[in-house]
Amino acid sequence: MFAVEVRDHIMIGHSLPSPVFGPAQGMHGATFTVDAAFYTEDIDDHGLVVDIGLATEALTEVLAPLRYQNLDDVAEFKGKFTTTEFLCRHIFDGMAGFARSGRLNDGGRVKKLRIMLHESHVARAWYEGAI
Amino acid sequence: MFAVEVRDHIMIGHSLPSPVFGPAQGMHGATFTVDAAFYTEDIDDHGLVVDIGLATEALTEVLAPLRYQNLDDVAEFKGKFTTTEFLCRHIFDGMAGFARSGRLNDGGRVKKLRIMLHESHVARAWYEGAI
Amino acid sequence: MFAVEVRDHIMIGHSLPSPVFGPAQGMHGATFTVDAAFYTEDIDDHGLVVDIGLATEALTEVLAPLRYQNLDDVAEFKGKFTTTEFLCRHIFDGMAGFARSGRLNDGGRVKKLRIMLHESHVARAWYEGAI
Amino acid sequence: MFAVEVRDHIMIGHSLPSPVFGPAQGMHGATFTVDAAFYTEDIDDHGLVVDIGLATEALTEVLAPLRYQNLDDVAEFKGKFTTTEFLCRHIFDGMAGFARSGRLNDGGRVKKLRIMLHESHVARAWYEGAI
Amino acid sequence: MFAVEVRDHIMIGHSLPSPVFGPAQGMHGATFTVDAAFYTEDIDDHGLVVDIGLATEALTEVLAPLRYQNLDDVAEFKGKFTTTEFLCRHIFDGMAGFARSGRLNDGGRVKKLRIMLHESHVARAWYEGAI
Amino acid sequence: MFAVEVRDHIMIGHSLPSPVFGPAQGMHGATFTVDAAFYTEDIDDHGLVVDIGLATEALTEVLAPLRYQNLDDVAEFKGKFTTTEFLCRHIFDGMAGFARSGRLNDGGRVKKLRIMLHESHVARAWYEGAI
Numbered sequence: 001m002f003a004v005e006v007r008d009h010i011m012i013g014h015s016l017p018s019p020v021f022g023p024a025q026g027m028h029g030a031t032f033t034v035d036a037a038f039y040t041e042d043i044d045d046h047g048l049v050v051d052i053g054l055a056t057e058a059l060t061e062v063l064a065p066l067r068y069q070n071l072d073d074v075a076e077f078k079g080k081f082t083t084t085e086f087l088c089r090h091i092f093d094g095m096a097g098f099a100r101s102g103r104l105n106d107g108g109r110v111k112k113l114r115i116m117l118h119e120s121h122v123a124r125a126w127y128e129g130a131i
Numbered sequence: 132m133f134a135v136e137v138r139d140h141i142m143i144g145h146s147l148p149s150p151v152f153g154p155a156q157g158m159h160g161a162t163f164t165v166d167a168a169f170y171t172e173d174i175d176d177h178g179l180v181v182d183i184g185l186a187t188e189a190l191t192e193v194l195a196p197l198r199y200q201n202l203d204d205v206a207e208f209k210g211k212f213t214t215t216e217f218l219c220r221h222i223f224d225g226m227a228g229f230a231r232s233g234r235l236n237d238g239g240r241v242k243k244l245r246i247m248l249h250e251s252h253v254a255r256a257w258y259e260g261a262i
Numbered sequence: 263m264f265a266v267e268v269r270d271h272i273m274i275g276h277s278l279p280s281p282v283f284g285p286a287q288g289m290h291g292a293t294f295t296v297d298a299a300f301y302t303e304d305i306d307d308h309g310l311v312v313d314i315g316l317a318t319e320a321l322t323e324v325l326a327p328l329r330y331q332n333l334d335d336v337a338e339f340k341g342k343f344t345t346t347e348f349l350c351r352h353i354f355d356g357m358a359g360f361a362r363s364g365r366l367n368d369g370g371r372v373k374k375l376r377i378m379l380h381e382s383h384v385a386r387a388w389y390e391g392a393i
Numbered sequence: 394m395f396a397v398e399v400r401d402h403i404m405i406g407h408s409l410p411s412p413v414f415g416p417a418q419g420m421h422g423a424t425f426t427v428d429a430a431f432y433t434e435d436i437d438d439h440g441l442v443v444d445i446g447l448a449t450e451a452l453t454e455v456l457a458p459l460r461y462q463n464l465d466d467v468a469e470f471k472g473k474f475t476t477t478e479f480l481c482r483h484i485f486d487g488m489a490g491f492a493r494s495g496r497l498n499d500g501g502r503v504k505k506l507r508i509m510l511h512e513s514h515v516a517r518a519w520y521e522g523a524i
Numbered sequence: 525m526f527a528v529e530v531r532d533h534i535m536i537g538h539s540l541p542s543p544v545f546g547p548a549q550g551m552h553g554a555t556f557t558v559d560a561a562f563y564t565e566d567i568d569d570h571g572l573v574v575d576i577g578l579a580t581e582a583l584t585e586v587l588a589p590l591r592y593q594n595l596d597d598v599a600e601f602k603g604k605f606t607t608t609e610f611l612c613r614h615i616f617d618g619m620a621g622f623a624r625s626g627r628l629n630d631g632g633r634v635k636k637l638r639i640m641l642h643e644s645h646v647a648r649a650w651y652e653g654a655i
Numbered sequence: 656m657f658a659v660e661v662r663d664h665i666m667i668g669h670s671l672p673s674p675v676f677g678p679a680q681g682m683h684g685a686t687f688t689v690d691a692a693f694y695t696e697d698i699d700d701h702g703l704v705v706d707i708g709l710a711t712e713a714l715t716e717v718l719a720p721l722r723y724q725n726l727d728d729v730a731e732f733k734g735k736f737t738t739t740e741f742l743c744r745h746i747f748d749g750m751a752g753f754a755r756s757g758r759l760n761d762g763g764r765v766k767k768l769r770i771m772l773h774e775s776h777v778a779r780a781w782y783e784g785a786i
Binding site: 263265266268308309311314 | 673675676677687735737738739740741743744775777778779780781782783784
């Protein structure tokens with residue numbers, strides 16, 4: 001199995017309003033370094049898993065609504081805890097939608113994605129799944 | 132599949148007394164940067180794979196008996212070669228025990244762990260398995 | 263000249279309310295990986311620039327009031343733009359105070375500090391100065 | 394499952410002569426940091442996945458024909474696009490050949506390899522497969 | 525003294541036609557991760573060393589003529605050895621010109637720059653100087 | 656001012672027999688990632704600070720007597736605390752000797768060195784000085 005992975009980052013604010021989150025209950029924030037990996041069984045005639053320009057464009061587009069946002073104010077996150085894990089899945093869903101739309105121009109070869117968010121130099125989370 | 136990974140490190144001494152290990156047969160040592168990844172099928176109602184505080188506490192507790200030790204003097208390692216791979220498995224076993232004890236407070240959702248030890252900027256090892 | 267550097271991190275929220283900051287004007291946040299370097303002309307009888315335990319304790323203590331905070335609500339930051347550069351200097355001042363208090367137990371040998379904040383994988387800032 | 398991974402790097406020149414590659418069509422180049430991971434079900438009597446010296450030797454040997462080369466001049470790459478993905482597979486094939494030759498001295502325990510090429514601080518690719 | 529540093533990268537081809545360069549005499553290439561640091565004595569009323577957007581724009585503009593190029597074909601490099609050190613200085617000169625033009629909008633506060641090129645995971649070079 | 660920096664690593668054992676070192680008093684060890692930086696005022700006719708092959712050879716030679724050693728058994732370290740800072744200076748002295756011997760073939764242009772030892776992902780030390 002082949003994979004190509006590209007990196008970007010976002011800086012967001014949010015609160016995690018439950019005693020479960022201890023000192024992180026109030027408004028604070030994070031820089032998330034975001035790695036998006038695209039998996040295919042084989043490479044195409046140009047030796048590609050996926051066009052890296054389109055892969056980067058997909059990630060830029062999916063991250064745009066989050067960039068410099070207070071996630072507490074994002075309508076679709078109301079009532080949700082915007083943990084690192086939750087955001088991995090949210091970004092996965094956006095990337096999977098982009099892939100299924102055909103805009104990756106991959107002929108449907110991308111079958112799996114992994115979205116990894118590094119929240120600090122000592123903690124990270126990821127979600128991977130079929131699309 | 133979701134995962135959360137936390138990082139800590141230990142500094143240990145040991146010898147690897149077999150000709151197989153060439154220049155590393157005598158007493159020397161290593162800094163191991165240790166990454167512990169916890170895998171679940173889904174996130175819980177708080178958007179969590181596992182409470183990151185408890186995950187970190189588990190790793191701290193499992194590493195404590197190794198921290199600043201001469202592994203040649205650790206009773207349970209007598210007659211063993213304490214290679215990076217061996218230590219991955221040893222730490223995995225400790226972490227799996229912690230998880231099975233219920234102290235991760237994860238409702239038994241954590242089904243798999245991966246323990247990765249970076250021994251230098253050019254070499255690392257890991258063990259992953261179901262718990 | 264000798265130096266020892268230790269690392270910690272904080273996750274904070276803040277806004278940067280001026281058109282100068284473009285998309286970063288509203289409430290958002292950051293993970294700052296913080297490196298604190300201590301400089302001395304020479305090492306002491308134990309071969310130390312500074313006790314690394316005390317150096318780490320100093321950094322933990324100085325970062326504590328910032329950890330998981332909304333910097334817009336921190337009284338001493340009212341009317342200030344809490345940029346990465348500004349925070350470098352703020353943390354420097356706290357660390358310099360710790361050093362001058364004698365609590366580093368360094369016999370006054372630490373003459374200079376550098377505080378570096380990594381705000382993402384592509385941007386960082388630092389402040390260095392005599393204490 | 395266990396794994397050991399070793400790292401090396403190569404610096405190569407190449408062109409990617411198709412409009413698909415946009416600004417990268419002409420002669421340019423890359424530093425590839427190369428990670429080679431060896432997977433086994435278990436460790437041997439010496440606590441090893443594989444002798445790390447032999448693993449490193451394998452990687453050095455497989456990378457040698459690429460080191461400081463203009464890949465456009467390498468006979469076996471004629472008519473191929475030497476993308477990062479393509480090179481992952483090429484190096485995988487060389488490493489798999491080394492493993493199958495018995496020169497890893499692993500008793501046939503290494504069943505899977507992963508070859509990862511980091512082409513920049515924001516992009517990487519890998520190929521993994523059974524050998 | 526304050527500093528802000530931003531990162532970008534370029535992928536180039538070149539040859540180093542002198543026996544001094546041993547195996548690197550022929551056409552090959554490199555990925556250079558480029559860090560540009562801007563130094564000031566103090567921060568401005570917005571808490572800034574320099575607008576990070578303009579700093580990034582400066583680096584993008586200065587790197588543009590090198591991106592995906594065969595440096596052997598760049599007119600101003602004729603008769604030069606385009607070593608990592610040489611390129612540090614070349615990029616420094618471009619960045620210093622940008623700064624002196626007033627386009628950093630820093631009121632002439634930026635007095636020093638450092639340009640660092642990482643050529644691999646084990647080697648890097650830099651040039652720093654007043655502007 | 657120009658600089659070139661190369662990286663290597665060593666794995667050593669040692670004890671730090673004084674109550675000052677708390678849990679690190681007994682036999683333990685470390686992986687030290689070692690960065691050696693060479694500074695010159697200008698580059699030579701080949702665009703070099705120093706021949707990177709010779710720089711790497713110097714570092715390899717200076718580190719050789721430490722590699723895989725128990726530093727408690729190294730004669731010249733008797734009665735010394737082999738802290739990270741101490742080792743920075745020890746390696747600096749070896750590198751400075753190499754440089755002064757003329758074996759760097761730099762025409763005496765290298766005027767300053769910096770030796771940095773990373774002892775973990777959260778701590779490092781360095782020594783820099785004129786040669």
